[in-house]
Amino acid sequence: xxxxxxxxxxxxxxxxxxxxxxxxxxxxxxxxxxxxxxxxxxxxxxxxxxxxxxxxxxxxxxxxxxxxxxxxxxxxxxxxxxxxxxxxxxxxxxxxxxxxxxxxxxxxxxxxxxxxxxxxxxxxxxxxxxxxxxxxxxxxxxxxxxxxxxxxxxxxxxxxxxxxxxxxxxxxxxxxxxxxxxxxxxxxxxxxxxxxxxxxxxxxxxxxxxxxxxxxxxxxxxxxxxxxxxxxxxxxxxxxxxxxxxxxxxxxxxxxxxxxxxxxxxxxxxxxxxxxxxxxxxxxxxxxxxxxxxxxxxxxxxxxxxxxxxxxxxxxxxxxxxxxxxxxxxxxxxxxxxx
Amino acid sequence: xxxxxxxxxxxxxxxxxxxxxxxxxxxxxxxxxxxxxxxxxxxxxxxxxxxxxxxxxxxxxxxxxxxxxxxxxxxxxxxxxxxxxxxxxxxxxxxxxxxxxxxxxxxxxxxxxxxxxxxxxxxxxxxxxx
Numbered sequence: 401x402x403x404x405x406x407x408x409x410x411x412x413x414x415x416x417x418x419x420x421x422x423x424x425x426x427x428x429x430x431x432x433x434x435x436x437x438x439x440x441x442x443x444x445x446x447x448x449x450x451x452x453x454x455x456x457x458x459x460x461x462x463x464x465x466x467x468x469x470x471x472x473x474x475x476x477x478x479x480x481x482x483x484x485x486x487x488x489x490x491x492x493x494x495x496x497x498x499x500x501x502x503x504x505x506x507x508x509x510x511x512x513x514x515x516x517x518x519x520x521x522x523x524x525x526x527x528x529x530x531x532x533x534x535x536x537x538x539x540x541x542x543x544x545x546x547x548x549x550x551x552x553x554x555x556x557x558x559x560x561x562x563x564x565x566x567x568x569x570x571x572x573x574x575x576x577x578x579x580x581x582x583x584x585x586x587x588x589x590x591x592x593x594x595x596x597x598x599x600x601x602x603x604x605x606x607x608x609x610x611x612x613x614x615x616x617x618x619x620x621x622x623x624x625x626x627x628x629x630x631x632x633x634x635x636x637x638x639x640x641x642x643x644x645x646x647x648x649x650x651x652x653x654x655x656x657x658x659x660x661x662x663x664x665x666x667x668x669x670x671x672x673x674x675x676x677x678x679x680x681x682x683x684x685x686x687x688x689x690x691x692x693x694x695x696x697x698x699x700x701x702x703x704x705x706x707x708x709x710x711x712x713x714x715x716x717x718x719x720x721x722x723x724x725x726x727x728x729x730x731x732x733x734x735x736x737x738x739x
Numbered sequence: 740x741x742x743x744x745x746x747x748x749x750x751x752x753x754x755x756x757x758x759x760x761x762x763x764x765x766x767x768x769x770x771x772x773x774x775x776x777x778x779x780x781x782x783x784x785x786x787x788x789x790x791x792x793x794x795x796x797x798x799x800x801x802x803x804x805x806x807x808x809x810x811x812x813x814x815x816x817x818x819x820x821x822x823x824x825x826x827x828x829x830x831x832x833x834x835x836x837x838x839x840x841x842x843x844x845x846x847x848x849x850x851x852x853x854x855x856x857x858x859x860x861x862x863x864x865x866x867x868x869x
Contacts, residue, residue: 414772418744418823444773445822478852483778485813485850518853546853705740 403694404685404730407438407473408719409664410446412701415713417446425464432468434720440514440664440698442476443504451497451504461508473696474512474571474662477501479519494519495526498538502527506534512661513538514571517546521559524568531567538568539661544575545613545644548652560659570656573664573700576646578678580606582668584706585641591708593634601626602642611647612639645678650687663688663697668706670721682729689733699723741770746845746862747825753835753868760835762796766825770847770860774822777807777815781857784846785830798829836868 408431416422422430424446431439443450448457465472479497481489489497498515505513515538524538531538540556547553560568586599605615616622622630622639630636653660665684669677688697699722707713750766765785769775783799785792798806801820806829820826828845836843844863851858 411772414822418768420823442773444775448774448821448824449819450774478773480775480779480852482850482852483776483816485778485781516853709743 402689402692402734404688404734405438405696406436406723406726406730407440407471407696407698408436408723409440409442409476409698409700411440411442411476412667412699412704412719413715414445415704415707416715424460428464428468428470430716432470434723436723437469438471438473438696438698440474440476440696440700441472441508441510442478443501443508444478451500453504458507465509472508472510473698474514475501475505475508475510476514476516477505478516479523481518481520491520491522491526494523498523498527499530502530502534502536502538505536511536514662515540517541517543517550518552519556520552521555524556524559524563528563528565528567531565537566537661539571540569541571541573541664542576542656543573543664544578544646547576547646547648549613549617557656557659569659569661571662571664572653572660573666574679574684575644575664575666575702576648576652577650577680577684578606578611578645578647579680580678581642581645582678582703582706584669584677584703585645586638588706588708589634589638589641592637593632594638595629595631595635598626598629598635598638601629602639606647609647611643611645613643613646616643650684653687653691657691657693660693660695662695664700665697665722665726667699667701667718667722668703670718670725674721674725676722676725681726685726685729685733689730697726699726741858741860742862743860744768744770745847745860746843746864748864750825751836751843751864751866754829759833761833762829762831763835764827764829765843765845766827767845767847767862768825769820769822769849770858771849771851772822774819774824775849775851777801777812777818777820779850780809780812780820780826781848781850782846783809783828783848784844785828786842786844787830787836788842792830792832796831798831800827800829803827836866838868841866841868 447453701718745767747766753760754762800806843866846861848857848859
């Protein structure tokens with residue numbers, strides 16, 4: 401029996417926050433008014449001086465969580481391995497930084513941390529005692545472009561399996577399940593000057609059930625046919641960015657399923673039909689239901705970065721439309737009201 | 740992608756200190772979706788009417804109290820450039836911008852935690868100095 405819960409990543413409302421149209425409290429209020437009961441937060445985005453926020457910031461957080469009855473589900477944590485220009489951080493420096501993130505998550509009432517892709521595997525074992533002490537699980541994000549075929553991801557998974565602790569796992573970003581290139585991304589690049597022929601070439605890759613990343617890997621770079629089409633910086637920008645969208649089958653998760661702690665339900669564009677343009681959410685939720693997934697799925701709107709200049713930012717509308725879609729599908733699958 | 744974050748409108752003005760124009764300043768949001776220590780700012784570039792300002796004439800601040808040159812910023816880890824809070828960029832140049840219209844370009848380049856290539860943003864604005 402699955403128990404799929406929904407939440408919203410505050411990443412989805414980043415432009416509202418950046419341009420001060422919405423404060424953190426406005427965001428909590430908006431989500432609560434729309435029956436959202438759980439959130440995902442990037443402390444570095446919406447909490448000043450994270451991982452060492454002031455007492456006042458923490459008091460404000462406590463007030464928001466209790467006033468709006470919001471469950472803080474997961475904190476998205478980064479590791480600044482390139483903090484300095486002239487060297488990489490040492491293992492000790494990496495571990496020390498992440499200990500502070502674990503303590504912050506615990507203080508915020510959060511039991512799960514998303515470690516950004518490319519976090520080195522060697523941090524896990526030294527962090528385990530802290531994860532246990534503070535009751536915070538650490539889960540590496542599997543993100544398109546930095547997914548299962550990447551060495552650092554493979555190293556992390558190997559170490560995760562070796563340690564086999566309930567405090568170590570994975571977060572899956574559904575950008576690995578794009579069956580079409582996000583149209584908003586292609587439109588944005590076209591506005592920058594990308595040639596339609598280049599866009600058509602990439603779209604064709606998806607139509608064949610492949611993705612640009614796989615094709616580039618097979619060809620050791622851009623295929624000759626694509627190279628011949630690339631004429632401007634905008635063409636190259638588009639061709640490079642296109643490898644951040646993968647076209648995997650859901651079954652790629654089978655092997656890792658016991659370790660999956662959370663999903664980023666990536667959203668590029670809700671269409672007028674109430675579907676996501678690139679990702680089959682009915683299919684994914686059916687798969688999760690069949691697998692007995694017990695955890696959260698989090699709306700992560702990223703179409704905001706592809707809004708054309710002069711066009712309205714519709715983060716709130718997009719989030720609500722996506723929440724409606726996934727709640728309805730879950731309701732159908734579980735035969736009950738789900739928020 | 741993050742170009743829209745760069746160079747906030749109506750923030751470019753001359754700096755007047757004790758009756759003298761000692762340079763000009765402008766403000767910008769970060770070309771990223773989260774805050775980072777100043778050491779992760781890879782570069783800031785300013786051009787005035789097509790001419791590049793020398794790196795050593797640029798200083799930046801997140802609180803307008805402590806100012807750092809770009810070289811100094813490389814080791815500044817305890818001041819964070821927060822998401823949603825502008826960085827003030829000053830160009831120290833006697834006389835600042837002359838009266839009239841100028842094309843000012845700002846480039847902001849930051850290092851991110853996991854993307855191998857730094858994230859850059861650029862914005863050019865026409866600024867009127869009266």
